[in-house]
Amino acid sequence: MCGIAGVIHADPQKPVDPMNLVAMAAIQHHRGPDGFGYKVQDDRGVGFSHARLTIIDLDENRGRQPFLSDDGNLMLAVNGELYDYKRIRTDLTSRGAKFRTKSDSEMVLHLYRGQGLEDMLPQLRGEFAIALYDRQRDRLMLIRDRFGVKPLYWTEVNGSVVFGSELKVLFAHPDVPRRFESRGLYHQLMQTMVPGSTAFEGIHQVKPGHVVTIERRHGKFQIRDDRYWDMDFPLLSERGEEKDEGFYIEGIREKLMEAVQLRLEADVPVACYLSGGIDSCITLGLSAAHQQSAVKAFTIGFDNADYDETAIAQEMARSVGADQDIMRLDASHLYDNLVETLWHAERTIYNTLGVAKLLMSRHVNRAGYRVVVTGEGSDELFAGYPSFRRDMFLHGLDTLSPAERASWEQLLAESNQLFKGAMLAENELHDPALDALVGFTPSCLQPWLASAAHAPGLMAVHHRDAVRGYEPGRAIAEALDGDMIEGRHPLDKAQYVWIKTMLEGQILTWGGDRVDMANSMEARPPFLDHHLADLAVHLPPSMRIKGRTEKYVLREAMKGLLPKVLYEREKFAFMAPPAHTDPKKWAAMKALADQYLSDQAIQDAGLLDPAGVKALFALHEDPETSASTQVQLDAVINHMIGVQVLHSHFVAQDIPALARRRAEALGWRV
Incomplete structure (x- = not known):
């Protein structure tokens, strides 16, 4: 896991400023604190940089990116993990490929050179964001994993394409504007983003399962966006007669066990996140079975009994002999750390779970771990959320x-x-x-x-x-x-x-990569292995929701692994308590609102209307407002504070200057 960045100019004779590349690496130092590298091809107007977090191949010099192919034709930077790489490396070596590192990333060079882009992509298994420049074809390819576990942004500005793992990486380049776009602001205030968009003018995401190809023709860019994978559910007319339950149960068991085993591969210790849900309990149980030793399990405990799952998590940890570490959070602490969380999330968040996850990743890092296996993706594949039951019923x-x-x-x-x-x-x-x-x-x-x-x-x-x-x-x-x-x-x-909106735009961003990598923590979600997903789309609806039981096939596949209380437990979404449910948390939120939603702060940012803000608070505090509406308004208040904080972080602050100061402080130089 790392951070990548780069620039390509429409004019190949225009040199790339290497100091910009170094600054773009430095601003994402949290993603890669173990070193950095950059490469520039001055005669092609192309440059990449890379901030490294060492997980596979710990040799500082040997694994340093960006990589160049032996013939100098290909330049590569990778963020993420590519699984099953040892088998692929062995196969490539037998065909004459010569590897210079032990890393999983280098194999991309050999796969692309030998097989081309189209045949390479199906072999990439894992969570990744890849930048690959082909000098011969004069094209840059930006590739994102199938579900969007790893982020990747790009923009075209002043005759250049600038890309990077985070928004702040693009903003570290002095040519990239830092302005809210009106529709992006609208979607930040309502939580759900348009897939592929951001809140900022001209800034795009590479969509999950897509390749953005930038080619130069006569001093101009030709940019193409192609999908290489999707969650392809069969047509109703193709489903045919259902097979015996045992067929589906055994298939899911086999694919999930394989996905977990692959994600335990690392040159550093691997731990697990553990809540009281069956998803993280399954990943812990399978990890313990594969390692045949005590697994370190990290759990968040909330001080609100309605949202705390510690007791069930403890039962699971005891059942597999895990070494459990429980971090207990006071409700008021979540808003104390919201501003920092938004620096990393780079978008507003409706629930302070993102803050809790940031505090957890810091706790795990300080305990000496930098890789965790997580349970994200299970509800998406096996229909675990309340909304799915509602849609199934209706x-x-x-x-x-x-x-x-x-x-x-x-x-x-x-x-x-x-x-x-x-x-x-x-x-x-x-x-x-x-x-x-x-x-x-x-x-x-x-x-x-x-x-x-x-x-x-x-x-x-x-x-x-x-x-x-x-x-x-x-x-x-x-x-x-x-x-x-x-x-x-x-x-x-x-x-x-859900997969195209909530999963990518919420769970895998401010609930996943962004708050994990804030503390140099690599999270690996085996449920989002595409081999497992390709099987899950063929499950009959009755194997996902059967009667009153959601995730039926998964429960049956893992029945022998789960304690009885977990096997029988209904889905409970892992959330932090809303602000209005706790006086201390409400007071902490109001303190932030006093700072960021004051008339002067609103006027300075130019994003919100002070009268509208006051009216929304009045509605929240109206005795006639229902509890459900208050939960909704809690989210809107978080978004209002959030856009103001984002403005202070990324618009009011001089990010290019900040990035250069960080590079200087780190000793990262040209």
Whole structure:
């Protein structure tokens, strides 16, 4: 795990300033504190830099990137891990490839040179963001892993393309503007981003499972965005007759065990994150079985009993003989660390879980670990979230008897109460564009589309005017591939939309990579292994949600591994308590609001409307406002504070100058 950066000019004779590359590496020192490297091809106007976190091949000099191929034709920088690399290296060596390092990353050079891009991509297994320059074809390829575990941003400005692992890496380049875009601001205030977009003008993400190819022709760029993989659920007409349950159970067991085993490969110790959910408990149990020794397990404990899962996590740790380390958090501490978290998240967050995860990654790093196995992705593959049950009930169970329908309604009312206003909307909402694309408005988007009603009134007048008539639901719908939705089962549709919006834009960013790598922590999610995913899409809906049981096939596949209380437990989303549920946390939030949402702070940033901000707080504190609406408004308040903090971090602050000062302090020089 590392950080990458680079520049390519449309004019190949224009030299790349190496100091910019060094500064872009230095601003992401947290991603790669073990050293840096850069390479420039002056006669081609191309340069890469790399901040290194050593996980595989600990030799400081041998594994240093960027890599150049022996013939000088290819230049490579990689962030992430590529699994099953030893087998691939052995195969490549047998065909004459000569490796200079023991790293997993170097094999990309040999795969591309021998097989080309199209045949190389299916062999890349893991979490990665890759920059690869082909001198002969004069093209730069930016490649992102299938689910978007690793971030990768790019922008075209002043005749150059600038790219990097984080927004601040691009902002460290003096030519890149740092301005909020009105629609991006709108989506920050409502939580859900349009896939591939950011809050900032001209800054794009490489989409998960995509390659952005930049070629030069006569001093101009030709930029192409191609998808190489997607979550391809079968058409209903292709599903055919279901196989015996044992077929699916054994298949999932085999693929998951393989995915976990591959993610234990490292030249440093590997630990596990452990909550009270079955996902992290499964990864811990399988890790313990593979290692056949005590695994270090790290758990977050909250001081709010409704959200704390420590007791169940302790039971799982005892059952596999894990060495458990519990970090207990006081509610007020979360807002004390929100500003730092937003520097790393680079987007607003609706729940302070992201802060808790940042504090946890720091705790784990200080305990001497830099790699953890995590449970992210299980709910996406096996339909674990409350929103999936709701969509399954409303749109996928047309043949229910009155008694069965009453049982489902009772289940949803009981199990979803805690998440209303956050993971579930208080009232069902229909967006015309999403209804037209999907056949219904997926429940996962409904709370945020409900929040969108507040956004225009919170925005400064010029931003509000710029989004007049804008439909956020339509923008999200237009960014989704209708061919991957049409003709699928309603549960498939709901999962696909979640994966393209909530997973990439939330769980894997401010709940994953960004707050883990803030403390040089590499998180490995085996559930997001694409071999496992390719099998999971073929599971019948009844193997994902069976009666009252979500993630049915996974529970059955891991039944012998889980304690009875976990095997029988319903899904509980891992969240931090909302601010209004705790007086100390509410006071801490208000203290931040006094600082960042004062009339003067709002005027200085030019993003929000002070009258709109005051009106939203008044609505929150109105005795007539329901608890579910308060949860929703808690999220909006977090977003309001968040955009103001982001402005102070990335617009008001001189990031290029900060990056150069950091490079100087680190001793990273040209």
